[in-house]
Amino acid sequence: MMLTIRVPDLLSKLQQLSSVKEVEQTQCLITKSGLFNHPFVISKIISFLSLSPLGSLVYAQAIFEDTAMDNPFVCNTMIRAYAKSVFPIKAIYLYNFMHRKDIKSDHFTYPFGLKACARVLWCNEGDIKCTQLDIACKGAEIHCRLFRLGLDQDCFIQNSLVYLYSQCGFLDLARCVFDEMTEKTITSWNVMISAYDQINDFDSADSLIGSMPGKNVVSWNMLIARYIRLGKIEDAKVVFQEMPERDAVSWNSMIAGYVQIKDYARALALFREMEIANVEATDITLISVLGACAETGALEIGRKIHLSLKQREYKIEGYLSNALVDMYAKCGHLNLAWEVFSELKMKHISCWNAMIVSLAVHGYCEEALRLFSTMEMSVDGARPNRVTFIGVLIACSHKGLVDEGRTFFNRMVNEYKIMPDIKHYGCMVDLLSRCGLLKEAHHMIKTMPFEASKILANLIVMGSGILARALVQAYRQALANASKSGVAQETIQNTVRRGSKAMMEQEARQILGVTEQSTWEEILQKYDTLFERNAKNGSFYLQSKVHRAKECLEAVHQGNSQGTPS
Structure with a gap:
């Protein structure tokens, strides 16, 4: 029996849609009334599903392909x-x-x-x-x-x-x-x-600004964006504070600017100010803030954002879902990261990458490799890229899977036509060295299209100090045989020393939340607090990060104590 419903009543109901669940209920009603093929009805449903933050592009696509x-x-x-x-x-x-x-x-x-x-x-x-x-x-x-x-x-x-x-x-x-x-x-x-502005032709940009008949908040936002792109965050802050009115873009630019220079504390503080000012956060805001949460272990702020999105039945997809996965993983909650990932209807390659890398970094190597296989067979059309293979090679390295690592490295080049960069070589050298294959690691470094000093510095960046020392050892042995060890060894040692200092000192202070004026006792106290908090959260990533920062500042402190330049 066909249900009778007036089109005006139905359209009124469609205007009030506020969730995917309501669409499903309304769709049943429309089907029973025989109006499902009505062009205007279909267009209303698809408009809500595809364009509303509370909709579902996957659901919209399914209806579109079936009917319209x-x-x-x-x-x-x-x-x-x-x-x-x-x-x-x-x-x-x-x-x-x-x-x-x-x-x-x-x-x-x-x-x-x-x-x-x-x-x-x-x-x-x-x-x-x-x-x-x-x-x-x-x-x-x-x-x-x-x-x-x-x-x-x-x-x-x-x-x-x-x-x-x-x-x-x-x-x-x-x-x-x-x-x-x-x-x-x-x-x-x-x-x-x-x-x-994007090509740094500021004369032409300023000339147009001078000719512009009426300036608005967008014009001010462009100035903020310009200063942030040039690394002049304090100048951007002055414009932000002096502009007559601010919109979400103004706040987003400043928050993203602080995240860009790794001043996560100021980014989170500005986000709190944004909330107090009753400015509604956008996806861009949340992506930046979740990135800051991931790097500082601010799990509660991240969970609060996620809970708010779920309560509003907000559409979590794309880069926002990546940010949530990354935040939970870096804060040591892989189960919650997996929950976000599993709920995604359409998985972009960056979503797969975020989960694969997170599993690999936290030692779930077999799971990371299984997920890679699942991705290759998925119907999403996701194809591995550079980042995917970094995650896969990290998994092989942590598990000591030499043959599998070689296979994936070769597949990346031959099957997927991806030319390896220094991070891929770093992962392979890491894998070979961990398994004691220093000669093969040395051969790979000699034949790769990068300077040896760069791969050593990159390993320092990756936190592989032990590996870097092992490679220095391998170099010494190989170069000693050629009677050239003296200068070369000194070069390599200086590279490691420079890489460690250049990479870490400034960043280490930001990670621990200390300044150059902080005493060693204050640094140790801050380290103990952060390390204990991250241990409770189960975040291996943040524990490792905090520990490396402390080691760096300890070396600086010892150098200062001995009267040598830091």
């Missing part, structure tokens, strides 16, 4: 959703599909398609490797189509073109579109100024 792939309005909605997700390439696929199937596009289709093109550049991963030229060509193709359709003078579209060309490095084309605009909005000016 020929609906232009819904296609636009899905392109828009994909464009702002961690899967922007899907927006371009859908845009291409629309034109292959002659589905009518309009002035809403193109800005989202152009935005997707720009975002693909910094979401380049796995199989998808688009260069700036590739994306610029796609943008030019869309630009030509817009010209033929007479939509090239649409202000919204022109802003998108300026942004795309500037992101691809074609500033002349971006400026050409900007200069030809008959009506420039605040957004138009801000996009063009930001483009000059």
Whole structure:
């Protein structure tokens, strides 16, 4: 028996949707009433699921593919959703599909398609490797189509073109579109100024700022972003404090700036100020704050954020889910990291990487390798990248799996066409050396396309002091045979010494929360407190980090005590 329901009543119900659960209940009602194929009803459901923070892009995609792939309005909605997700390439696929199937596009289709093109550049991963030229060509193709359709003078579209060309490095084309605009909005000016700022052409940026008819909060935010990019955090702070009004972007920029310079305490303090000011945190805010929590062991703040998201039924995906996984793992709660990871419907490669690396670093090597195998067989289309193989090689190193390590290293190069960087070589040298294969480790260092000093410094960065000393030993033996050991040994020892000092001293003080004026007793007291707290949390990562910081400052203290320069 078919349930009777009036369309106006149904639309009213759709306007009030606030969770995926409500969508499921409403979908049952719609199906029973025979209105599930009603175009407007479908578009409302997909709009909520794909665009709302409380929705689900996976659910939206399933309904879209079943019912509405020929609906232009819904296609636009899905392109828009994909464009702002961690899967922007899907927006371009859908845009291409629309034109292959002659589905009518309009002035809403193109800005989202152009935005997707720009975002693909910094979401380049796995199989998808688009260069700036590739994306610029796609943008030019869309630009030509817009010209033929007479939509090239649409202000919204022109802003998108300026942004795309500037992101691809074609500033002349971006400026050409900007200069030809008959009506420039605040957004138009801000996009063009930001483009000059990104390439450090401050004269052109300041010239445009001087010509700008009306400045707003976005203009101030660009100044903050400029100073942060140049490493002038105090100048950014002055602008932040003096600007007439602030929005979420203003707060986000400052918090991210402090995280960037590893001043996590100030980042967390500013986040608390943001909450007091009743400014709603965005995904970008939370990603930065969770990163600070991960590096300082501020588990309670991280858990509070996660609980708040769950209570609001907020859509946790993409980089936000990565940040949660990383935070829980570094704070020693791998079970909670796994819970977040397992609940993800669509897993981006960065999500897989976060979990694989976390398992490997904490000694769950077999689990990390099993997860890698699961990822290779997954339907998400996730393809291993550089970071994935770092996690896999760390797992092999900790477990002493020499044959498996060699196999993964060769697969990375031959099967996945990924050229190893210094971190991959560092992992392999670590693995070989831990297993006593110092000659093979030495041979790998001699044949790799990097200087030996860099790999030794990199091992210090990775906290492998014992390994670095073992490699120095191997070098001494090999070079002694060639009667060249004296100078070479001194060079290697100096490299290790410089690597340790350059890497650690300033960072060590930040990790322990001490200053250059702190006494050795104060440093020890701070170390004991942090080490004990991280031991209670079960965080091997943070315990190791705190211990290395203490060792570094101990060496500095001993050097000062002996009257030698630190």
